[in-house]
Amino acid sequence: MKTIAIGVIGAGLIGRKHLAKIAAHPDFELAGIADVNAEQVAAQNPDARVFADYRAMLDEARPEAVIIASPNQLHAQNGIECARRGIHILIEKPVTDTLETATALIEATKAAGIRSLVGHHRRHHRQVATLRSLLNEGRIGDLVGVSAIWAVHKPDAYFSAAPWRTQAGGGPVLINLIHEIDFLRFSVGEIVAVGAVLSNRRRGFAVEDTAGVLIEFENGAIGSFFVSDSAVSPWTTEQGVGESPEFPFSGESSYRFMGSRGALEFPNLVQWTQASEAPNWNLPIQAQRIHAPTLDPYIAQLDHFRDLVRGEAASLQPVEDGARTLIATLAVAEAAASGQRIDLRERYGAC
Ligand SMILES: NC(=O)c1ccc[n+]([C@@H]2O[C@H](COP(=O)([O-])OP(=O)(O)OC[C@H]3O[C@@H](n4cnc5c(N)ncnc54)[C@H](O)[C@@H]3O)[C@@H](O)[C@H]2O)c1
Structure with missing residues (x-):
């Protein structure tokens, strides 16, 4: 061809x-x-x-x-x-x-x-596809909530090389959390409201270096997210999956999905369940590792783009869907500034 x-x-x-x-x-x-x-x-x-x-x-x-x-x-x-x-x-x-x-x-x-495709490359990981299937087939029952972390320490040169990164819009919410918001929309379902607290205490820049975010999903699940670019940790998706050499592999999970019948860690795909049909906090809980191959998401993204251009596949993320991820991410900063919970449903109607 x-x-x-x-x-x-x-x-x-x-x-x-x-x-x-x-x-x-x-x-x-x-x-x-x-x-x-x-x-x-x-x-x-x-x-x-x-x-x-x-x-x-x-x-x-x-x-x-x-x-x-x-x-x-x-x-x-x-x-x-x-x-x-x-x-x-x-x-x-x-x-x-x-x-x-x-x-x-x-x-x-x-x-x-x-035809359009937005470059949220995380959607192309096999671990993400496996997680989506496990959640959809009810492996952990109904999703009750998710707790997640994205925390690393960016070096000073990252900011001195590009001073815009010290100003509004250049911080971890719009640069990094946007990938996680997109991942959550893709794996859990639509985000309908957010609330947030931002802090610039570590670096003292105009932009945030750390944030705590509360997320409400359309299916009723609740999410909490801690994000920081001034804290040392092994807990980011980049480090957990080892998707690129710039972020040395940690192999650690940074997400915990909790359901009515069990829990799942991501990206390690460790599933936690109890042997009984009736969940009970007095019962022991067992872990099972689920395998998903690791592949280069940028190549998988190109494969998908090829199929899209040839008219052989529907876009995994056309621009209108990318706009919803942008709306939800922009609302995090707005929620922190106003101290208000922001409902996104009407805003999504604009695109
Ligand atoms: N998907 C990912 O993993 C990922 C990672 C990094 C960046 N990004 C995104 O990719 C985009 C670029 O980010 P980056 O880090 O590569 O930035 P960068 O500053 O390293 O690169 C931008 C390039 O665009 C060029 N440029 C500027 N004005 C131009 C113009 N008018 N016409 C043509 N070229 C022009 C610059 O010379 C530069 O080479 C951003 O939107 C960023 O958010 C995505």
């Missing part, structure tokens, strides 16, 4: 990762790269056509599909220009920077009839 001509907009940290995966993928052929740092990017990619202007890349290299890996503020305009040209998009998370720009992008993709 013919290969798919693909372009990449933005060859920074994640763009370079996508370029490496494309180079090793048999079903894609790199048509061109667009980056304002064209000279440097051309030196790093001597065999590629590199453009400083992404519109020139779209018009001259004529890709059938594009990966948008530019800064968040550019996602919407990049995506809209692709839609106008009938080009399918894999757009990095967050889908856009604001709800307004997300709405404009959603309208453009619908009007053009292009």
